[in-house]
Amino acid sequence: MTVASEHQLERFMNRIDSGEKIEANDWMPDDYREALIRLISMHGISEIMGALPEKEWVPKAPTLHRKLAIMAKVQDEMGHGQLLLRVAEDLMEPLGKNRDDIMQDLFSGKLKFHNVFHMEAPTWGDAGIIAWLVDGAAIISQTMMLGTSYGPYGRALKRICAEEVFHAQHGESIIMALAEGTKEQRELLQDSINRWWPSLLMFFGPKSKAETGHTNQDKNMRYKLRTKTNEQLRQEFLTKYVPRIWALGLTIPDESLRFDEADGEWKYAQPDWNEFKRIVTGHGPKSQERLSLRVRSYEMNNWVREALGKSALASEVGSYE
Amino acid sequence: MSEERNGFYQVFEVFSKKTDTSSLQHQFSLLAPNRDLAFIMAKENFFRREQVADIWVVKRDDIKRMSQSEREAMKHLNKDYRETKGYGYLKKKWRQYEQEQLTEKDIMGGGDT
Numbered sequence: 001m002t003v004a005s006e007h008q009l010e011r012f013m014n015r016i017d018s019g020e021k022i023e024a025n026d027w028m029p030d031d032y033r034e035a036l037i038r039l040i041s042m043h044g045i046s047e048i049m050g051a052l053p054e055k056e057w058v059p060k061a062p063t064l065h066r067k068l069a070i071m072a073k074v075q076d077e078m079g080h081g082q083l084l085l086r087v088a089e090d091l092m093e094p095l096g097k098n099r100d101d102i103m104q105d106l107f108s109g110k111l112k113f114h115n116v117f118h119m120e121a122p123t124w125g126d127a128g129i130i131a132w133l134v135d136g137a138a139i140i141s142q143t144m145m146l147g148t149s150y151g152p153y154g155r156a157l158k159r160i161c162a163e164e165v166f167h168a169q170h171g172e173s174i175i176m177a178l179a180e181g182t183k184e185q186r187e188l189l190q191d192s193i194n195r196w197w198p199s200l201l202m203f204f205g206p207k208s209k210a211e212t213g214h215t216n217q218d219k220n221m222r223y224k225l226r227t228k229t230n231e232q233l234r235q236e237f238l239t240k241y242v243p244r245i246w247a248l249g250l251t252i253p254d255e256s257l258r259f260d261e262a263d264g265e266w267k268y269a270q271p272d273w274n275e276f277k278r279i280v281t282g283h284g285p286k287s288q289e290r291l292s293l294r295v296r297s298y299e300m301n302n303w304v305r306e307a308l309g310k311s312a313l314a315s316e317v318g319s320y321e
Numbered sequence: 322m323s324e325e326r327n328g329f330y331q332v333f334e335v336f337s338k339k340t341d342t343s344s345l346q347h348q349f350s351l352l353a354p355n356r357d358l359a360f361i362m363a364k365e366n367f368f369r370r371e372q373v374a375d376i377w378v379v380k381r382d383d384i385k386r387m388s389q390s391e392r393e394a395m396k397h398l399n400k401d402y403r404e405t406k407g408y409g410y411l412k413k414k415w416r417q418y419e420q421e422q423l424t425e426k427d428i429m430g431g432g433d434t
Contacts, residue, residue, distance in 0.1 A: 027389060076369070079365070082362075082366055086349070159349070305354075308355070308358065
């Protein structure tokens with residue numbers, strides 16, 4: 001990487017400020033590239049790790065229709081991972097890195113994935129809550145970034161958001177059936193909300209670095225990678241979903257939760273941000289189990305990559321003969 | 322190791338047509354070890370739902386794309402002389418001769434529309 005001249009940097013910032021999109025081979029400052037790699041590889045790996053708690057429910061889905069729908073969702077999530085890893089790889093190429101480095105960073109714990117995917121999903125209610133509210137939260141943060149200054153990321157998000165709508169409705173359909181079901185089904189759903197509430201609040205990240213000692217949001221906003229703060233997104237989430245949860249006759253495990261008309265914002269009990277830090281650094285209830293699952297499948301499929309690699313080389317040699 | 326793994330995956334760009342009469346559109350890129358798998362991956366990655374009439378996969382190395390400076394140079398070219406907007410002043414001129422300027426439709430006239 002070369003040292004940026006002031007002129008280059010100024011031109012780059014002008015491009016961003018005038019709404020131009022930056023492409024993979026364009027000049028960009030090193031810390032813009034680093035911010036993108038951090039954001040997009042984390043997003044991509046989270047899509048893949050996020051398929052794991054849901055995949056647990058494929059064999060156990062209550063009907064064939066539900067099984068087909070959740071299989072389709074799991075497949076979409078893996079597809080989103082593919083798209084995002086491609087975007088990250090093109091950014092990493094000048095640094096001499098590729099997809100294998102992303103996987104190794106995940107296995108070593110250097111690359112983190114979203115807090116929600118470290119958690120348990122013990123009942124079918126959790127499958128519904130993940131699709132309705134975790135995907136609902138993801139849609140809020142992803143649509144906020146559709147106008148991102150980095151062209152390839154914006155194009156990937158456009159494809160992803162279109163499919164997320166199906167995911168959220170698939171989730172709504174599951175929770176609606178449970179909410180209108182038997183007493184046991186309602187209790188099952190209520191338990192899932194209670195279990196997932198702190199994770200949902202944590203999903204958007206801390207309000208400021210006062211909570212966890214570190215945040216990238218200021219830099220990401222300056223580079224127009226994002227347009228809203230973590231707290232703005234969390235407020236949008238509460239406005240969108242709290243009234244709907246209440247309308248179904250369900251409760252939220254936070255007695256202080258209310259919309260403050262005077263301040264125009266939701267007041268809620270802060271989740272335990274120390275717990276958040278513990279979870280995202282690989283100490284959540286399912287962190288190690290899901291990571292080992294990923295490592296195992298990577299190792300077990302290694303022979304396929306090797307065999308295909310050899311046949312690819314062989315056919316290239318063949319084509320020049 | 323590094324040589325071996327770099328030789329494994331190649332980047333392919335995926336293009337598709339929604340219907341027989343629509344134009345080819347770029348979809349996204351993907352990694353695959355060869356063209357046949359790139360084609361299968363393209364179907365799996367991008368056409369799980371959408372209607373599609375044709376899919377093309379092209380190795381990225383075989384595509385010449387514009388660089389940043391080439392793209393910027395294109396923006397600065399004035400090509401009014403190639404377009405009708407470069408001849409807008411004629412409307413006023415014809416009025417001076419108490420004539421209406423022939424519209425694009427008048428000029429094209431005659432053919433099947």
